[in-house]
Each structure stands twice: as structure tokens, then as C-alpha cells.
Amino acid sequence: MSTQKVLSFFGTCSANAELTLVxxxxxxxxxxIAVLAHFALNTNRALQLDVYLSPDDVAPSSGRPNGIxxxxxxxxxxxxxxxxxTKTLHHELISPTYPSWLKVYANNTDAFDxxxxxxxEIEILERD
Amino acid sequence: MEFIRSSLLxxxxxxxxxxxxxxxxxxxxxxxxxxxxxxxTDEATLAEILAFINKVxxxxxxxxxxxxxxxxLAALNAYLYHAHPILTNNVATDNxxxxxxxxxxxxxxxxxxxxxxxxxMKGELTLSLDTTVPATSFDNSTLNIEAxxxxxxxxxxxxxxxxxxxxxxxxxxxxxxxxPRGNKIVALLLYNTxxxxxxxxxxxxxxxxLLVDNKELGYSLARAQCLVGDMIFKLQTLSRxxxxxxxxxxxxxxxxxxxxxxxxxxxxxxxxxxxxxxxxGMGVNEAAKVTVVExxxxxxx
Numbered sequence: 051m052s053t054q055k056v057l058s059f060f061g062t063c064s065a066n067a068e069l070t071l072v073x074x075x076x077x078x079x080x081x082x083i084a085v086l087a088h089f090a091l092n093t094n095r096a097l098q099l100d101v102y103l104s105p106d107d108v109a110p111s112s113g114r115p116n117g118i119x120x121x122x123x124x125x126x127x128x129x130x131x132x133x134x135x136t137k138t139l140h141h142e143l144i145s146p147t148y149p150s151w152l153k154v155y156a157n158n159t160d161a162f163d164x165x166x167x168x169x170x171e172i173e174i175l176e177r178d
Numbered sequence: 179m180e181f182i183r184s185s186l187l188x189x190x191x192x193x194x195x196x197x198x199x200x201x202x203x204x205x206x207x208x209x210x211x212x213x214x215x216x217x218x219t220d221e222a223t224l225a226e227i228l229a230f231i232n233k234v235x236x237x238x239x240x241x242x243x244x245x246x247x248x249x250x251l252a253a254l255n256a257y258l259y260h261a262h263p264i265l266t267n268n269v270a271t272d273n274x275x276x277x278x279x280x281x282x283x284x285x286x287x288x289x290x291x292x293x294x295x296x297x298x299m300k301g302e303l304t305l306s307l308d309t310t311v312p313a314t315s316f317d318n319s320t321l322n323i324e325a326x327x328x329x330x331x332x333x334x335x336x337x338x339x340x341x342x343x344x345x346x347x348x349x350x351x352x353x354x355x356x357x358p359r360g361n362k363i364v365a366l367l368l369y370n371t372x373x374x375x376x377x378x379x380x381x382x383x384x385x386x387x388l389l390v391d392n393k394e395l396g397y398s399l400a401r402a403q404c405l406v407g408d409m410i411f412k413l414q415t416l417s418r419x420x421x422x423x424x425x426x427x428x429x430x431x432x433x434x435x436x437x438x439x440x441x442x443x444x445x446x447x448x449x450x451x452x453x454x455x456x457x458x459g460m461g462v463n464e465a466a467k468v469t470v471v472e473x474x475x476x477x478x479x
Binding site for chain 1: 360
């Protein structure tokens, strides 16, 4: 029987700053099923988001976190943006390593603060 | 058995970029990354040249097989191959040609058909090289990358090497670091931000202890000074920290070896364990790095 979980990320990314939000440790292998990124009205595609699969829980105060970027694999740009919309990304990725952490990295290129509001759906997998 | 050594990147001008390269489809023994260039004014040290390669990442379908900063990869090379990475022409002459090579390993030994990365389909295995254009200490740099495939190999396991960043814990003393479970751990390479050079005995990580399922296992208590001493079993030259000594890596590293006799008798099995904790006694309240070197079983047994 598969068990699905939602990991929620919420914070405020200051103007012209970066922010990394870190999940609690996931102590089993898991599969990422989907990422839901909410962009508020007037974000104007100035808030850049990326999701990381990481072997640690460190959130650097600037720069990208350690780990593997989901947007880096085949993308042209290493982030997603939006404005007054929710983007649902059906990006499947298996994390065989445990514990591991999911991280949401935000880079706010705007002169105003913006809210980071992301949920990641995962499916818990059996340990070998 | 045959091997194929092929060129993946030829004389590519080093730039500030993330260069992505599809890796060959046959079982892979290792990659060779060479950065060459010229001294700018005086001798570019190993540390200065390494600084232009920010990160080396190999992923299989988006999951990391190797994900290390160049300094950590240099330390891993030193651990595995019992020698420092090759850096040629260590002279101070302006414009002297220099070559630094790093090996990206998929097994503890090169050309080992039992321990290498299994065959893949095109596009599944990718190398990402995050570089910065050299300047100030080193210039006119190009990159060359080659791969060694082992035709017909049917590996039983491969090497996985990932970097675990450790945040400053907030105080000196015990800092519990949750290690990954599921595979056999070969070694932990520990990077200390603080490595004593003058008038100090203090290391970033002063002591280490290993707790498996909350019981001490193997490393009941080891001190940094003696862990540095362990390098005699793997390296022919000492760790050095001061610029005048040549900045020979692994300057800020020591390791916890779970394969000290190279016979696999002491590999740390983490499969089925509830917790595997590295208890680091922090001599300084600061960040550290742990390179976790694992063996991933693909034998299907």
C-alpha cells in the first residue's frame, strides 16, 4: 500500500535576496510525485524557485543549497517563475537515500518582498 | 575484457557556467577531468586552481551518484589512490603551463569490472561541471574530460560519493550528524574549516564517535590528531596547511576509514539500521563538511 505525504514550505523572501527553506528529514526512501508552487499577484515572474533533493539540512543564507536541483536536469533555466497562479509540476524523482531533505530555494529579483508558498507531494517507498 | 577510453570534452575554454555532458552508456570505471592553463604572475597553488571548479556532479535519472566540491573530490582522490592529484609544473614562472587532473571514481579501484557504474541508456547518466572562469592567479584555461568504459563488465557494486554540509551547531561540543542508511559506508572524509597551523591545538572537529542504533560501533572515540596520523596508511606525503608548505591537499581533511586494511572486512553496514550517527566533538562552533563514500549493491542478491 503506498503512502503519500505532502511537505509544505512557506516563508518570505526579502527583496533582492535569496531564501532556502528546508523540510524535516525524510527517514525512508521516497518518490517525488508533484511540486505545487503558488505565485501571488504582482510577483511578476521576479520570484525564481527551485526544488532540491539534499543529503543535509543546511540552509545557506545566500547562494544555492547543497544537493541536486530538480530544475537543473534538463531545463534551459534553473528555476520556475509565475504571477497570480499555481504551477503544478509533475516531476518524478526517486530518492533512494535516507535520511534526506527537500529544500525550496527562492531568489527574489524584485524590489519588494514576496511570499514563498510551495507544497511537494511524495510517496513513501519501502526500504530495501 | 576490453576498455574504451574516449574524449567527452576537448579543449573547452573554461567559463563561468554549468557544463552538462551525457556520459557513455557502457559500464563506467572513471572519468578524468583536466584543467590546464597558465600561471598568472607567480605560481598558482593547487587550492587556487581547484577553486575554479566549483562542483562536480554525476546524476543517474536525477539522483546523485557523485556530488562533490572540487576540494572534496581532490581529497577523495587522495584517499582512494594513495596520492595527491596530479598538478604539473609547480614553478613560479609567469605563464608557466599547468595541468591539474581529477579522477571521478565509480569504484574504489580503476578498471575493476566488479566495481564500476553499470551500463545505462543514453541520457540517463549525466556529468555537470560547475566552473568559474579563472582569473588573477591562473588564466588561459581549458578543460578536457575523458571517460573509461569497461565493455562487458557486470558490476556487483559501484561507488557513491556525496557531500553532506554541516551547519555550525551553535556551540562547541557534541554535534550529531545523521548519516545516510541503506548502503555500506567505505569512509567519511571530514573537512575542518579550522585546521591548526600556529599556536593552537584546536580542530573544527576535535573528536569523532560513531553511534549505530544508539550504540558505539568502531570509532568509540578518536581525536583529530590521531585521525590525521591515519593518513600514513593511505598517503605518501603529509597533510599540509600553510601556504609556504605548498597548500597540498587534503590540507583541511582527515578521514574515518571503514576499510583500513583494504579487505572489506570492516565496511560499515547501514542497511536495516534504525540510525547511524556521527557524533562530532566540535572544537570550534563552525560549519564543516562530510563526504560520505558508500558502496551501492547492484548485484541483485
